[in-house]
Amino acid sequence: MRRHIVLVSIVLSVSALAYATTYLGALGPLGFDTRLLAKLFLVYAYNPGAPELTVMSPEAVTSIVWDFRGVDTLYETVVFYMAIVAALAIYRGIGYSSSGVRGAGLSLIVRVVTKILIPMNVAIAVSIAAHGHLTPGGGFQAGAALAVVSVLLAVVFSALSFGKLGVSLARAVALRSAGLLTIAAVVLAPVAFGVATGIRGFLMQNYVKLDSPLAFPTHVSGQLISGTLIWLNLAEFFAVSFGFFVIFMLLSLREDVVREQLGEEHEH
Amino acid sequence: MRRYVPVAVLVFAVYIVFSGSVSPYDLVIGALLAVGVSLAASRYLVRDPSKACSIGRFARLVWYALYYLTVAEFRAHRKVIGIILSRDMPVRPAIVRVPYRARGEYTVVASANSITNTPGTVVVDIDTDKSLFYVHWIYAEGLDPETAYENILKDFETRLSRVFE
Structure with a gap:
């Protein structure tokens, strides 16, 4: 008998909630009014009809992040860069030591599943980066997705696996720097081109402006690449993913090794 | 190549x-x-x-996936649903040793995941030196390794051996 009461009350309450949310507007009015600010971004993100105002990318968020407020993102990238420089400075001279440990990692089951997942993880990260100007995502998100690989390596296969796979701090720093240099090159290219040709060009200029005809190519054989956005996304992908690699590699250093080497430094 | x-x-x-x-x-x-x-x-x-490039093995893997997602899952679910719906909770939980015969790591891992993903059994640990799974079994039919092997692992391992071994 009590079961029936429970059953009936569940059915009744779920039905009442479904009815209230669907027909009585219990969740309040849906926000159908788009604010003017949002409308402006939506109208101008991809708009070949207004070339001096548009970004030529249908992804409004990436348009904002790398063009409308591009300099802000540039400084965010620099802040991230400085944070990694600081981490490298703190850990300077401390290397991986494989003495006395086997580096067994987790069980066979976790290791085999993870080694199949890592190539898939790389494919997904590259897809997020390569579509940053078309769909939600972009360089930072893709970099964070790829950085998962470094955590998986450290946790599942042990931190010693970096050395066995040829992933070194120096290489990660080099790849991150290559990404940052590419960003700098893309940012400075319109200015350099302008100086060389006598045409006015702006820092981070993506597409034509009222007083400047310079523009990065928006299409390559019919494929939309949205000017600077694809290059900035791909470069940011490298800078962020290998920046995170550096951080996670440093964090996975053995505490006793770090203490020992820091201790030596304090004594001198 | x-x-x-x-x-x-x-x-x-x-x-x-x-x-x-x-x-x-x-x-x-x-x-x-x-x-x-x-x-x-x-x-x-x-x-x-x-x-790795054998079409026959790949076909057997697809066949195994179909078998696993329909027949094996249905059987396991039917048992556990029976336990959940009955009033006196007929459980006999135990962690049992299940010896595996397979040598290839893909067979071993696919078997272990097949056991874990069916309700009622979970591989909680693996001992690769002794070729043993430690399996939590919600209704242990018996505690000796051979009974456990027959009931939990044999079907999966035999089918997966044709794919990976």
Whole structure:
């Protein structure tokens, strides 16, 4: 008998909630009014009809992040860069030591599943980066997705696996720097081109402006690449993913090794 | 050469499915990525190229997946649903030793995951030196390793051996 009461009350309450949310507007009015600010971004993100105002990318968020407020993102990238420089400075001279440990990692089951997942993880990260100007995502998100690989390596296969796979701090720093240099090159290219040709060009200029005809190519054989956005996304992908690699590699250093080497430094 | 095919196909398929696009742009990037990742990762993933590229083995893997997702899952669910719905909770939980015969790591791991993903049994640990799974069994039919093997592992391992061994 009590079961029936429970059953009936569940059915009744779920039905009442479904009815209230669907027909009585219990969740309040849906926000159908788009604010003017949002409308402006939506109208101008991809708009070949207004070339001096548009970004030529249908992804409004990436348009904002790398063009409308591009300099802000540039400084965010620099802040991230400085944070990694600081981490490298703190850990300077401390290397991986494989003495006395086997580096067994987790069980066979976790290791085999993870080694199949890592190539898939790389494919997904590259897809997020390569579509940053078309769909939600972009360089930072893709970099964070790829950085998962470094955590998986450290946790599942042990931190010693970096050395066995040829992933070194120096290489990660080099790849991150290559990404940052590419960003700098893309940012400075319109200015350099302008100086060389006598045409006015702006820092981070993506597409034509009222007083400047310079523009990065928006299409390559019919494929939309949205000017600077694809290059900035791909470069940011490298800078962020290998920046995170550096951080996670440093964090996975053995505490006793770090203490020992820091201790030596304090004594001198 | 054949060693690189399986990983390349996997990476290309994941890239295309995740991107949700077959535009020339994605086909080119997907192909380049597949080649690059396969060159780097194949030596860790593919030990025997003739097995990895065998159409027959792949067909048996697809057949196993169909069998597992329908028949094996249905059987396991029916047992556990029976336990949940009955009033007196007929459980006899135990962690049992289940010896595995397979040598290949893909067979061992696929067997372990098959056991874990069916309700009622969970592989809680593996001892590769003694070739043992430690399995939590919600209704232990018996505690000796052979009974456990017959009831929990034999069916999966036999079928997966035809795929991977």
